[in-house]
Amino acid sequence: MLLSARADEGMWIPMLIGKNYNEMVRLGLKLSKEDLYDINHASMKDAIVQFAGGCTAEMISDKGLLLTNHHCGYDAVATLSTVQNNYLDNGFFAHSMQEELPAKGVTVIFLQKVVDVTDEVMQAVGNATGEEYTKKFDEISKKIEERESDKGKLVVNVKEFFNGNQILMLVYKRYTDVRLVGTPPKSLGKFGGDIDNWMWPRHTCDFSMFRVYANKDNEPAPYAADNTPYHPKWHLPVSIKGEQEGDYAMIYGYPGRTNRYEVSYGVDLAINIVNPSIVSIRDKRLAIMKTHMDQDKAVYLKLTSLSARISNYWKYFIGQTEQLKRLNVVDKKKKQEDKYIQWASTNSYDEGLMDKFSKIYSDYTPYSKYVTYNSECFYASSIAKIGAAMEPLDKYLAKKENNADSIKKYVTTLKATRRIIMKEFDEATEKDMLAQMAKMFYDEVPKVQLPDIYATVIFPKFGKYNDEKTYTKYASYVFANTFTVDSNKFNAFCDAPTLEKLEKDAAAEYALSFVHNYNKNFLPKATAFSYQKKELSKQYIKGLMKMKDGKLFYPDANSTMRITYGSVLSYEPQDGVHYNYFTTLDGLVAKYKAGDEDFDAPKEILSLQKNKDYGAYADADGTLHTCFITNNDITGGNSGSPVMNANGELIGAAFDGNWEAMSGDIAFDKKYKRTIVCDIRFILFVVDKLGHAKNLIKEMDIKE
16 A cells, blocks of 8 residues: 555656656666656657646647547537537548637646745745635735736646645646547447446547647637647657557556545545445436437537536446455555554654544544535536525625625626536426436435425425425426526526525525535535545655655645556456457457447448458557557546657557556555556547548658
């Protein structure tokens, strides 16, 4: 469980990668430290971007062409699609730059530099803890961010690492003119669907291509017809030589969140309360959405991205729980903690730390299910979200101060929130969602903790608690007696908001009952727990570093750029079973089921496979490799990350982890952990042979 340096474990900060360099060379790396990260000159980090706020992408030409995953571009493609021009289902490839489609709202950020500001921040926060620490940290962070932003031209983030033991400032340049260049048909981009998700072997062609545009000075600019392709400082050459087992593999990216230093109490809570609750709620949400999406293609296009997001982590939490149990992570954590207790006692270092952890988890656990259901179940309903968003305005109007500027501020925020929610709003779906979520909340949460809306409105007026019709009738009532759904009525309210109108609204009445109950009875407990856990975790990590002085430690992922390194590697998931390190198009065709939701495929692909028409993309064994696996350490946010060989050449796009190691965000397992990668040759094959976009192939620097 100790987080010392390993070839396959660790998400390392690029600025500090020199400490790992010798191990990387031992594994096969042929590049210099400066090639990987250089603050003063162009380096590989300049080819890596955070895409759309939650994925990774890489520059693959000197004309701003970028590669990411299909599921990362999914929302942009769905938004651009219509029933008549369904790019999501049919695929799309631009055969000239003039054909590229503006992907409104999609942004990419390029890392400019990373600076350690620990001393400056620590001096400002002093010995503050809890809420006072957060307030002071936010103040000094804002000061630094404004100072370094070059009058708003740069995006600056001050972030905590090692739970606050180190503070770094990250400076980015954000580009907002991003255009869709290519995406395979959904049948390839999501081949295998939820059945294959998080599984190996895999045959998914999970990629999409976009292009970044800039003004005449190569600087960020809003979309304009006369913008030109961005010229990156560094772009990745593309290798079609293929990979062999044991080959060096390196990944850059923006991993979202890990919790590797979590204590046993937190793992136990996840296994027994939090994860099962999330899975149960999302299972119901997905079933409701699927019913309506299957009935109407327009509804499908509106909701498919949301459904995909919910589904991904629905299965993730199933797998994480299963693997945490199978790998006995709670017991392993306890053994680590016992060693820590012994060391702390011997060295007089905060000897009661683990007892404090035990106490805060014991106090919080009785409320943890409600907190989970509040975020996952109550807020699953879009109309509940809109109603909850009225709480600040309701609170202000209740004061009867009625300052016009203040009211305008609250109304503006409310409008913006509703505008975002309505992009994925289908009324028939949402009626079912409200009814089912209201019933589920009542059925699953301890009755003494429930908001009063059940006792005062739902059951007295609409029926018995155990009758599904009660909730259906109530949902119909809410939709018939709210101004939130109708834009004209909503805007009329916003033009002249009053407390009376707001509190008569059925959606607001429902939502505010939950919000007030949560704010009064649960928010203080959840907040106190969060502050206490953060302080204890900070001390725990500091203690671990003292206990294992001389070992290299890596910080948990926090959506900042990281490097991981390892090898292309097969594995054995169970006794008597061996998984090869690659899959082929032959395997995809073997899974093919005509018209199937998960395993359909374009007829052209079947024809190309039958004729073995693979062109330059065939492996030396004569097959077309579709995916491969490595033992690199990644997590959510790494989707779309470049996988590179020893020469820094692109060999694939990372897109998933494997089922046997889904405990990895909490506990890395060196035996089972694998990264699933879409082979770059499969990607280029689809671009060339299916998309007939040789213009894109010619644009890349391809190494044969």
